[in-house]
Amino acid sequence: MKHELTPAQIAYLFSFCRKHFIPYYDLQIELVAHLAHAIEHLMGEQPQLEFEETLAAVYREFGATGFR
Amino acid sequence: MKKSNGYSCLSFLCIKILIVFVINMKTNALYKGCLEPILLKLLKENTRMYGYEITQKVKEITTGSLVITEGALYPLLHRLEGEEILSSEIEMNGNRPRKYYSLTAKGDLAEVAATHSLSDFIKTMNLILLTKKA
Numbered sequence: 001m002k003h004e005l006t007p008a009q010i011a012y013l014f015s016f017c018r019k020h021f022i023p024y025y026d027l028q029i030e031l032v033a034h035l036a037h038a039i040e041h042l043m044g045e046q047p048q049l050e051f052e053e054t055l056a057a058v059y060r061e062f063g064a065t066g067f068r
Numbered sequence: 069m070k071k072s073n074g075y076s077c078l079s080f081l082c083i084k085i086l087i088v089f090v091i092n093m094k095t096n097a098l099y100k101g102c103l104e105p106i107l108l109k110l111l112k113e114n115t116r117m118y119g120y121e122i123t124q125k126v127k128e129i130t131t132g133s134l135v136i137t138e139g140a141l142y143p144l145l146h147r148l149e150g151e152e153i154l155s156s157e158i159e160m161n162g163n164r165p166r167k168y169y170s171l172t173a174k175g176d177l178a179e180v181a182a183t184h185s186l187s188d189f190i191k192t193m194n195l196i197l198l199t200k201k202a
Contacts, residue, residue: 010164030167037120063139
């Protein structure tokens with residue numbers, strides 16, 4: 001089942017990028033789109049998952065240095 | 069005695085995990101140099117794509133054998149955009165913006181050159197791997 005993130009969750013992802021030292025808006029757009037897709041995919045497959053824990057799991061895929 | 073068996077089982081498991089890790093690492097290292105031609109070819113075939121779509125497409129085509137990591141893909145996309153091989157445009161998609169990449173005219177030429185280079189590389193590797201001892 002397709003899970004779609006809410007506008008508030010998308011806004012949270014933008015603030016997540018800023019908190020992780022991504023100041024450039026075009027880069028934020030790209031990373032938010034990536035995170036949102038991956039989160040929606042996982043939450044669609046496993047509806048019991050919470051948004052924030054799924055975000056943490058997806059962010060781990062970026063490796064030990066995160067967005068850096 | 070029982071304890072020692074436990075330890076040997078554990079060390080066997082550790083060695084097995086290490087071997088799998090090394091094999092994956094080596095395979096990934098082999099793929100690393102091929103990332104640019106793969107990306108250019110995908111963009112040539114699909115006209116325009118966004119980052120997540122590229123990672124999923126590669127996973128789908130190679131049935132999971134090749135996974136492009138985010139840490140490798142985005143720096144490459146940005147470098148190619150800086151070299152004017154790719155151009156990008158941002159569009160709204162549902163409740164969020166999305167950045168699409170496509171090949172420029174320079175990118176079309178780079179795709180042909182990169183595909184030839186990769187194809188030559190594969191031929192050379194086959195020469196080494198398939199040559200039988202006289």
